[in-house]
Amino acid sequence: MTPQSPGYDDLDAHLDKLAAAGLLHVIERPIDKDREMHPLVRWQYRGGIPESGRKAFLFSNVTDAKGRSYPGAKVAIGALAATPRIYAMGMGKPEADIGETWLAAMAAPIAPKEVASAPCQEIVLTGDDLLGEGKGLDALPIPISTPGYDTAPYFTAALWATRDPDSGIQNLGLYRGNLKASNRVVVMMERATLAGGGVHWRKYKALGQKMPVAVVLGAPPIVAFTGPQKLPLDTDELTVAGGLAGAPIEVVRCKTVDLLVPAQAQVIVEGFIDTDSLEPEGPFGESHGYMALEEYNFSMTVTAITRRTNYTIASIISQVTPCESSVIKKVAYEPLYLNHLRNTLNIKGVTRVSMHEPLTNLRRFLFIVIAKGTPNTEVWRALLGTASFTPAIGKFCIAIDEDIDPENTDQVLWAMAYRSNPVTDTHVVPNRGKGHGPALPGGAIDSTMLIDATAKGDLPPVALPKKEFMDRARALWEELGLPALTPESPWSGYSLGDWSPEWDACAARATAGDWLANGRRSAAHVSTTAKPQDPARGIVLDPA
Known part of the structure; x- marks a missing residue:
């Protein structure tokens, strides 16, 4: 031997x-x-x-x-x-x-x-x-x-x-x-x-x-x-x-x-x-x-x-994913896609490529994570490069921001719901092979949809308590002997750019118990010309 x-x-x-x-x-x-x-x-x-x-x-x-x-x-x-x-x-x-x-x-x-x-x-x-x-x-x-x-x-x-x-x-x-x-x-x-x-x-x-x-x-x-x-x-x-x-x-x-x-x-x-x-x-x-x-x-x-x-x-355990068949591909394919986009196509704004695994088995949904500030032209180059890298992979290619976890489909849908406009942020590429799976009724030629679900500008903060308050509450949760937690992202709020120091100060007053001061501030800025739901921006923080 x-x-x-x-x-x-x-x-x-x-x-x-x-x-x-x-x-x-x-x-x-x-x-x-x-x-x-x-x-x-x-x-x-x-x-x-x-x-x-x-x-x-x-x-x-x-x-x-x-x-x-x-x-x-x-x-x-x-x-x-x-x-x-x-x-x-x-x-x-x-x-x-x-x-x-x-x-x-x-x-x-x-x-x-x-x-x-x-x-x-x-x-x-x-x-x-x-x-x-x-x-x-x-x-x-x-x-x-x-x-x-x-x-x-x-x-x-x-x-x-x-x-x-x-x-x-x-x-x-x-x-x-x-x-x-x-x-x-x-x-x-x-x-x-x-x-x-x-x-x-x-x-x-x-x-x-x-x-x-x-x-x-x-x-x-x-x-x-x-x-x-x-x-x-x-x-x-x-x-x-x-x-x-x-x-x-x-x-x-x-x-x-x-x-x-x-x-x-x-x-x-x-x-x-x-x-x-x-x-x-x-x-x-x-x-x-x-x-x-x-x-x-x-x-x-x-x-x-x-x-x-x-x-x-x-x-190999295969069939409905996730399974061994999908893991053996996912851990190897994703780095190759990232290398193709960043090094072959020279798109520096791409930070990660994730292939959706549960049920869809990697080939149908690809998520491309894009760094903030990447030009829109580069976002679309990344989408097109992902869709064309290998045959039969990439039926839906979706660009998302770094704060969106590509492994969490709910977060991707959240980004699509609030960061994309179907008229301007989608593009359908024809003549894609049917790939791995049952043939679609009505024709052998499939297509690819590209979706830019990145933020096109600043957005308001994520509506969850700030990290310091969630950390404090988690310590209290554990002190009370409540069931073990497995945090799901996002589990605390964070800024997405559309926020001001004045609003931060107002929120700090509220958590200090001084919310009445915020009421006096807004009363000082009553408007007789504003229409319902007009933005109220630029209001300074009045002394308490």
Whole structure:
């Protein structure tokens, strides 16, 4: 067996670190992978548990609907990205450094290192060992993700390795895989976003050849993270993974196809994808929150399965967001968008990009946080740059001010309600692809709406008590033994520019019990010409 590579953890070492950090539920009782496993983990996301309380799950006693067991096999769910903290542990970096780590790795990739033997090839199964019930794919504990709707177990955390027949460059893509037989699986390589595997398939089809493919199950986390990342089409994800690790990723050549795969992976499924015909795939519960209905996709015939003697299958919890599928993208995509706007497009007023996660799954709503004083022309450049950065992401792009928390949808709606005028502050861009999700009735071509919900000038203060009074009240709350508080922003008032020292002084007199002096002040400025609700500005503070 090849010793553990320096610079990065395999999945087992990563799970050990999660356990040590108190971030792993180890479930030792029998759990049915077909009916119980994913629903159990799903409650972590639909049961009111805050993100900070979510953990990874490791199932060590896996069964199926027929009562079969899987000796030597475990299933991990949430181990890659149940939370940003778990993702950061897989990267070996603090959460705050994730964005810069990605940018540095893409700028300085490190080529993989080929080895002669590997843990992922301790056991090699070919020929008759792949055929029949309980053999081949049917011997692997692959869960059903959406019991009651999915038609089969699915690969959800699998990296599909293919090679461009023209350039020879490999690609690793994260695609869903519908198990069909002990030696057959159908994969969806999304056409709309130019998935690398799909591009390669078209080239092999033009050559009249089957496409060699290798499916990596249980990759080292630092390799697994490259699959869903938005990398340029002709980039070998293994080189970027090396950049992330700061060391070459050890790879081994497959047994029946000419592809290189991570040596420290858990399981490798090798084979060829037919380029003459397509097979129905699905339905499958997707991360846009709807069932992906049955459609024609790429059929792979398995020629070998290699694995460790004792192995762990990684499965991603997906479907309605938030989920692991959305977290693994959110923490990586947002820094790339920010870098694109600030450094590529040179828009210095952009301070943050946030992708809305609950239910909408990142792609539909993007919030761009803009610094106060940024020219309106730059706000619109930021909106247009966000909408055009990658295909199928950014149906609604909304610019907001720094006092608006983009993670709080109520605050974004508040900004839209009071800081934007639909006539002047919205723009619709046509000819956007339908992207990831059910097709809109009435047409395949979608559009993008850009909304400038930034303040166009000064606004009155936020109508909550000032911080000093809220702090005092919170201390009193705790002294009284009232229920524990989890403050929601905004929890105190603050100025947005349209306020005067005179009004501050009047408010101070009121909190000092001298409100009668404010009444004498207003009585001294009675007007016989003002109309109801005319502004009363410029009134000086009269002596008490």
